[in-house]
Amino acid sequence: AIIEHLTAYYGDFILNCHEWDRRGADPVIRDLYRWHGAEEIEHRFVAYDVAEYFGIKRYQKNIAAILAAILYEPILLFAMRALVKHDPALPKMGYLRLIREWRGAARRGTLPPFGTMLRQLPHLLSKSYSPARVGNTAQAVAYLAQSPAARAFAA
Secondary structure, eight states, X not given: OHHHHHHHHHHHHHHTOTHHHHTTOOHHHHHHHHHHHHHHHHTTTHXXXXXXXTTOOHHHHHHHHXXXXXXXXXXXXXXXXXXXXXXXXXXXXXXHHHHHHHHHHHHHXXXXXXXXXXXXXXXXXXXXXXXXXXXXXXXXXXXXXXXXXXXHHHO
């Protein structure tokens, strides 16, 4: 459920990242990312509802939240490095350079700031935590309905 919260946070960022449009990002890739972001928002309650159904304790949720917030971005960084390593069009980069590139992208508005997941901890640890505070289901469903990739798949 905590991972779903974090992916929904990124999904909300992606769905509302107009800087990609201004910078001329590939429209097919942009649509693919936005479709996935909308899908993450649309189902952000599923794992949470299952955890609630099975009676997850608050301390268990908090331990999971702390671990996820600490590990989520390093895991993304590991995956990014693997992708960059296998792309012959990109220069080889270590983790420090990838973090610098990530921070530069955040300054340009094309990625959330590095460390965003740790800043999510107060919300994740609060007694009133709810996935509803991340993203807009109506916006996500509307995007899914008009996404060129989704419409092509449905055809």
